[in-house]
Amino acid sequence: MQTTSSQPDDEAAEAALSTRITELEHQLSHRNDDVVKLEHDITKLRKVLRQTMKHVKNLEEANKSEALSQWSRASTPALVDSLHPSSPRPLSTALSTAPSSPSRVRSSVSKQYAPSSMSSAVSSVSSVSASSIGHPFRHVCRIYSILRRIILTFLLLVNTPQHMAAVSVGPMIGISAKPTVSAKRCTAPALSYEERTAITKKNHDKQAELDAEIKQWFDDTVALSKHLSDKFGKNADYYLNQMFSDALKLRNSRQPNAYNAWSHHIAKEANEASQASPSNLLNLQQEKIDDYYDLTEEQWEQYVNELVDQRQSQSTSLRTTQRGRTQDVNNICGKIVDLLLGLKQCVGIEAFFCIFRNSPDFHMSPRWYFTLEQINQYLATMIRRWEIDKIGAMAEAFAIAGCDYMNLLRNSKLKGAFLKASIRNKINAMLIKITGNSKAVMNYTSFESEIVLRYQIQLIGWTADKWTNPSKLSNAVAPLQQLLDAIENGACRFERLASHEFTTQKKKYDKDVAAGRVAQRKVRKDAGQKRAPKARVAESSSDSGSDSNNESIHPSKRSRTGTGDVDEIVAV
DNA sequence: CCAGTATTAAAGTTCTCAAC
DNA sequence: GTTGAGAACTTTAATACTGG
Numbered sequence: 001m002q003t004t005s006s007q008p009d010d011e012a013a014e015a016a017l018s019t020r021i022t023e024l025e026h027q028l029s030h031r032n033d034d035v036v037k038l039e040h041d042i043t044k045l046r047k048v049l050r051q052t053m054k055h056v057k058n059l060e061e062a063n064k065s066e067a068l069s070q071w072s073r074a075s076t077p078a079l080v081d082s083l084h085p086s087s088p089r090p091l092s093t094a095l096s097t098a099p100s101s102p103s104r105v106r107s108s109v110s111k112q113y114a115p116s117s118m119s120s121a122v123s124s125v126s127s128v129s130a131s132s133i134g135h136p137f138r139h140v141c142r143i144y145s146i147l148r149r150i151i152l153t154f155l156l157l158v159n160t161p162q163h164m165a166a167v168s169v170g171p172m173i174g175i176s177a178k179p180t181v182s183a184k185r186c187t188a189p190a191l192s193y194e195e196r197t198a199i200t201k202k203n204h205d206k207q208a209e210l211d212a213e214i215k216q217w218f219d220d221t222v223a224l225s226k227h228l229s230d231k232f233g234k235n236a237d238y239y240l241n242q243m244f245s246d247a248l249k250l251r252n253s254r255q256p257n258a259y260n261a262w263s264h265h266i267a268k269e270a271n272e273a274s275q276a277s278p279s280n281l282l283n284l285q286q287e288k289i290d291d292y293y294d295l296t297e298e299q300w301e302q303y304v305n306e307l308v309d310q311r312q313s314q315s316t317s318l319r320t321t322q323r324g325r326t327q328d329v330n331n332i333c334g335k336i337v338d339l340l341l342g343l344k345q346c347v348g349i350e351a352f353f354c355i356f357r358n359s360p361d362f363h364m365s366p367r368w369y370f371t372l373e374q375i376n377q378y379l380a381t382m383i384r385r386w387e388i389d390k391i392g393a394m395a396e397a398f399a400i401a402g403c404d405y406m407n408l409l410r411n412s413k414l415k416g417a418f419l420k421a422s423i424r425n426k427i428n429a430m431l432i433k434i435t436g437n438s439k440a441v442m443n444y445t446s447f448e449s450e451i452v453l454r455y456q457i458q459l460i461g462w463t464a465d466k467w468t469n470p471s472k473l474s475n476a477v478a479p480l481q482q483l484l485d486a487i488e489n490g491a492c493r494f495e496r497l498a499s500h501e502f503t504t505q506k507k508k509y510d511k512d513v514a515a516g517r518v519a520q521r522k523v524r525k526d527a528g529q530k531r532a533p534k535a536r537v538a539e540s541s542s543d544s545g546s547d548s549n550n551e552s553i554h555p556s557k558r559s560r561t562g563t564g565d566v567d568e569i570v571a572v
Numbered sequence: 573c574c575a576g577t578a579t580t581a582a583a584g585t586t587c588t589c590a591a592c
Numbered sequence: 593g594t595t596g597a598g599a600a601c602t603t604t605a606a607t608a609c610t611g612g
Contacts, residue, residue: 346601377577413593424584441584444583445583446583469583471585476593
């Protein structure tokens with residue numbers, strides 16, 4: 001009987017033992033999984049730590065704040081995301097795009113004057129380590145705390161004055177405002193424990209109510225974006241971007257980081273593989289996130305360069321269609337106008353611009369913009385031939401001609417006039433340069449006395465057949481072009497006279513003057529004579545209109561009729 | 573005395589015209 | 593269309609005068 005009674009006991013014990021073994025095996029397998037995960041995460045952290053130490057070296061040599069910012073942008077979000085492989089989307093994306101709680105809004109505002117990227121990175125890491133990560137990741141949290149200490153050390157390094165790489169200096173003169181005297185704070189009332197608890201509860205309730213209201217507003221907004229998406233097409237995110245980020249569109253684009261560059265690369269590959277429909281980037285990122293961590297630094301750099309090239313191509317490549325070009329012009333004009341008006345408001349400026357085409361393939365009338373219409377009216381009054389239609393047309397014609405003036409000139413007369421003007425301008429510029437006198441003016445008639453002896457310089461390499469004012473040279477193009485070339489390549493130039501050369505030149509000049517070989521400026525015909533009183537002069541001037549034969553009256557200067565060849569360039 | 577103004581001549585530039 | 597001559601026009605410098 002004992003045997004029969006003990007046998008079932010043994011069987012029960014064996015079954016219980018078997019169950020216990022199964023449970024233990026099950027727990028062990030879970031623990032093994034945890035260990036594998038832990039090892040995996042520790043490997044990733046070591047990799048990040050190595051990169052961090054490398055950045056320490058870089059920071060000692062380069063712009064520390066910039067490098068640190070780039071590092072945090074490139075590495076930290078990916079690191080945070082890596083610790084939540086089960087999350088439906090990367091944590092960094094979720095953190096940045098999820099409806100912000102009021103407390104998060106406050107913290108972001110308070111950190112905007114700190115090194116923002118690092119602050120946010122540290123807070124992200126901190127929040128992850130403190131709350132979200134479960135028991136198996138306790139070791140990871142410890143390593144996180146070490147990392148955080150390293151990051152904080154970086155912050156101190158960067159913010160210490162002797163490590164500043166670039167210093168912006170404010171204005172030398174500041175406007176001194178009346179200092180604000182802070183009011184003396186009242187002494188806090190003595191409250192009992194119950195009263196404090198009640199106040200705390202009241203504040204919490206108020207905050208919860210506010211959070212609920214804001215959440216409601218955000219949910220409504222998201223619902224509206226979905227409604228717009230259904231009604232007008234396009235993704236709902238597009239409308240959220242329109243609502244929240246429109247003002248940011250004028251800002252410069254962000255520097256591409258390695259994660260974004262890799263994302264761009266895999267999306268491009270996927271889209272090229274399946275022409276049918278564009279792939280979902282978030283899904284792609286989750287599927288291939290392990291590939292990202294296996295990349296070498298060279299591959300990171302390669303992907304970043306690829307993205308930079310792509311952006312550059314988008315911003316500067318030739319638009320192939322008329323519509324694309326027109327849209328581009330419209331967009332850029334709108335942005336320029338916005339920027340100028342912003343400057344006008346913020347700084348106090350007025351401005352105008354003219355945009356015109358440089359290719360006959362693109363059809364667009366020259367566009368002018370004035371922040372103030374009166375500027376155009378004033379210029380039209382004060383400047384002869386300020387006609388924006390003509391100026392725009394001339395600028396356009398010049399640009400289309402490849403910015404080569406000679407291509408625009410129809411005949412040798414115009415070409416000669418242009419070459420003479422160029423010669424005059426360049427000789428005047430040379431004279432100003434060698435004399436150091438910004439008001440020096442070339443004198444061809446009295447060149448010997450007014451230029452050579454006055455400034456102790458001489459002009460060598462003059463190629464024209466005779467020495468005279470360029471205006472009086474022949475309009476033949478070839479010799480004028482030869483002279484201009486000589487001036488441009490330095491063969492024709494001013495040179496300083498040595499003292500003995502100057503003495504010789506001076507003696508020769510004096511001799512010529514004595515011999516009457518140098519034409520002197522005529523003596524005024526009224527020199528030494530008393531003139532009529534001013535009142536009488538003014539009176540006779542006022543009568544000039546009725547007495548045009550009065551030779552004592554200075555003839556009124558006639559304005560040019562403006563019918564010359566230069567105006568005809570507009571018709572090109 | 574000196575700054576401002578008016579007048580004039582000379583220098584420099586642009587335009588017209590006629591010959592080729 | 594090109595070229596040269598000269599007229600027409602503008603700019604600059606020199607000179608003289610006025611009035612504070």
